[in-house]
Amino acid sequence: MLSQNPFTDPDRREIWEMLVTRDINAYCNADWSMVEDDFIESEFYAVDAGKYSDPGNWKFAFSTLAHYRDVWVSQARIAQDIEYAEPLEAAVHRITTLEKIEIADGRAIARKQFNGTIKQADGNDDVLLWQTLYYLKKTPAGWKICGFTGYLPYTA
Numbered sequence: 001m002l003s004q005n006p007f008t009d010p011d012r013r014e015i016w017e018m019l020v021t022r023d024i025n026a027y028c029n030a031d032w033s034m035v036e037d038d039f040i041e042s043e044f045y046a047v048d049a050g051k052y053s054d055p056g057n058w059k060f061a062f063s064t065l066a067h068y069r070d071v072w073v074s075q076a077r078i079a080q081d082i083e084y085a086e087p088l089e090a091a092v093h094r095i096t097t098l099e100k101i102e103i104a105d106g107r108a109i110a111r112k113q114f115n116g117t118i119k120q121a122d123g124n125d126d127v128l129l130w131q132t133l134y135y136l137k138k139t140p141a142g143w144k145i146c147g148f149t150g151y152l153p154y155t156a
Contacts, residue, residue, distance in 0.1 A: 003093045012101045015110055015143050019134060020098050028089040030076035032069055040137060040144045041065045047149040051130055061150070083121040091118040095128055108136040108143065113154055130154050 003020060007013045018038050026034035046068055048061035062068040084091065095116025102109045114128035131154040135146045 003096065006099060007101070011103055011108070011138070011143065015101050015108060015136060016098055018143060018145075019110055019112055020093070020096060024089060024092045024096065027072075027076045027079070028092065030073060030080050032073050032076075036069070037141075038145055039065050040139070040146050043137070043146040044068070045147040047147075049130075049149055049152040051151050051153045053153050058149070082126075084126075085119040085121050088118070091116075092128075106138040108134075108138070110134045110136060115154060 005013055005016045005021070007016055018035075022038070023035060026032065044062070044065040045060070046062040047058050049055075049058045052058065062071070079088065095114055095118070096112065097115070098110060098112045100111045111131055111133055113131040116128055118126040118128070120126065130150070131152045132148050132150040133152065134148045136143050137146050138144075
């Protein structure tokens with residue numbers, strides 16, 4: 001069963017829908033057009049923590065949205081070529097949580113966590129165990145992503 005939005009207030013509900021429902025659906029369908037309007041292109045940047053707890057090991061991963069888009073699409077297409085033992089979208093929902101969103105003065109930080117294994121049809125496992133901090137801004141068109149720090153270590 002797909003995840004249900006746990007939030008009741010409109011801002012957090014909107015952020016959750018963007019970062020969980022829409023993002024997972026877009027990724028599993030390798031369809032960037034579903035999420036392209038979720039970003040503020042002129043403010044976008046991303047950091048790759050590489051699953052290291054020491055920020056000295058983190059790398060500046062993406063200075064432009066176009067670069068991130070190209071890598072995102074490439075990864076999504078690779079996932080489409082893998083035969084999974086369960087529907088991919090349901091599996092990603094099963095291992096994804098987003099329970100904490102802090103909002104102040106038109107800005108937000110949302111922590112999305114991945115903790116689980118997706119079985120491939122050939123018996124191999126895709127292990128997802130990290131978290132991402134998203135930096136968001138409320139605009140007249142709704143909440144938008146300014147950037148993120150991804151692949152942060154996650155220990156349950």
